[in-house]
Amino acid sequence: AQSVTQPDIHITVSEGASLELRCNYSYGATPYLFWYVQSPGQGLQLLLKYFSGDTLVQGIKGFEAEFKRSQSSFNLRKPSVHWSDAAEYFCAVAPRSNDYKLSFGAGTTVTVRA
Amino acid sequence: EAGVTQFPSHSVIEKGQTVTLRCDPISGHDNLYWYRRVMGKEIKFLLHFVKESKQDESGMPNNRFLAERTGGTYSTLKVQPAELEDSGVYFCASSVVRGFSSGNTIYFGEGSWLTVV
Numbered sequence: 001a002q003s004v005t006q007p008d009i010h011i012t013v014s015e016g017a018s019l020e021l022r023c024n025y026s027y028g029a030t031p032y033l034f035w036y037v038q039s040p041g042q043g044l045q046l047l048l049k050y051f052s053g054d055t056l057v058q059g060i061k062g063f064e065a066e067f068k069r070s071q072s073s074f075n076l077r078k079p080s081v082h083w084s085d086a087a088e089y090f091c092a093v094a095p096r097s098n099d100y101k102l103s104f105g106a107g108t109t110v111t112v113r114a
Numbered sequence: 115e116a117g118v119t120q121f122p123s124h125s126v127i128e129k130g131q132t133v134t135l136r137c138d139p140i141s142g143h144d145n146l147y148w149y150r151r152v153m154g155k156e157i158k159f160l161l162h163f164v165k166e167s168k169q170d171e172s173g174m175p176n177n178r179f180l181a182e183r184t185g186g187t188y189s190t191l192k193v194q195p196a197e198l199e200d201s202g203v204y205f206c207a208s209s210v211v212r213g214f215s216s217g218n219t220i221y222f223g224e225g226s227w228l229t230v231v
Contacts, residue, residue, distance in 0.1 A: 004156075032214055036222075043118070044157075044205060044222035049214065090157065099213035100147065100220070101170070104157040 002027050004093050006105035013081050014113050021076040021108050023091030031093040033074040034102070035065055039087040047089075050074065061085070086112045116140065118223035120206050126229045132194040135226045139188070139208030146189050147209075147220065148181060149173075152202035163189060164212065196230045203227050 005024045013019050025031065033050040048059025055067040065076045074091060091105040119138040127133050139146045148160040160179070161171035165186035174181070178197070183189040193200055203225040211218045 041224070043224040044207075046219065051214070092157075094214065098170075099215060100145070100162055100209075101159050102149070102157075102220075103159070104151075106156050 002093075002095075002103065004091055004103050004105040006089075006091050006108050008108045009106070010109045010111070012111040012113060015083055016080050019076075019078045019081045019085070019110065021089050021091075021110070023074045023076065023105060025072050025074065025091075025093050027072075027093060027095065029096065030069060031095050032099055033065075033067060034092040034094070035059065035063070035074075035076045036090045036092060036104075037061075037087045038090070039084075044090070047076070081110075081112055083112045083114070086110055118206055118208050118221050120204075120223040120226045122226060123224065124227045124229075126231060127196055129198055129230055130195045132192065133196055133228060135191045135193075135204050135206075135228070137189045137191070137206030137208075137223060139206070140221055143208035143210055143221075144186065145209045145212050145220075146183060147207040148189070148191055149205040149207065149222075150202055151205070152199060155202075157205065160191075162212075169212075193228070196228075198230050201228055201230045 003026045035047040036044045047063050048057050050057045050067045088107045088109045090107045092102045121136045146163040151157040159173040162169045163183045166183050180192045205225045207220050207222045209220040
């Protein structure tokens with residue numbers, strides 16, 4: 001069965017520390033890969049996406065993600081977290097054949113402590 | 115330019131009542147999508163419109179849910195009668211063309227939070 005797994009429900013990180021959020025997917029063929037963020041009171045905002053090519057993808061707000069085909073993973077990273085990064089983060093995939101149909105992971109809530 | 119707008123932002127209704135959620139997509143976006151996240155679950159695709167036509171409604175959970183997009187502009191999602199398990203957040207999204215091909219972006223609204231008591 002196709003699935004998207006975010007193993008960490010909640011992560012707490014200190015401001016200025018690095019952050020890594022994990023995402024694993026199970027699909028028949030490599031899908032399109034995405035990371036979205038939802039800050040309090042805001043809609044879902046696209047951070048970055050991977051379609052093909054360079055496996056290290058740069059996104060907005062200083063985030064990057066690395067696609068690893070051998071591990072079926074698409075982990076999100078940020079070298080230095082700011083208090084404004086406190087939010088819920090969603091990994092999502094879409095099959096290349098029906099690329100409007102996103103499947104989301106359960107989400108990871110990030111808390112940033114001073 | 116206005117983003118995807120959803121109304122109401124929050125609603126609390128009793129079990130058995132009817133609720134209608136509205137979505138105004140970005141002007142010029144023919145493609146409109148509904149997703150929802152019920153409590154404790156992942157965000158799930160509900161359906162996809164191209165203009166006023168339903169292209170894919172495979173994610174609609176049951177016949178208590180009715181989505182319309184008259185005139186191909188705004189869309190409504192009606193839940194009748196509402197059940198407790200319908201509580202959650204309903205997201206609308208829109209895009210110029212379908213999906214993410216050709217560098218297209220799908221824009222999400224802030225969501226409509228529904229609580230059924």
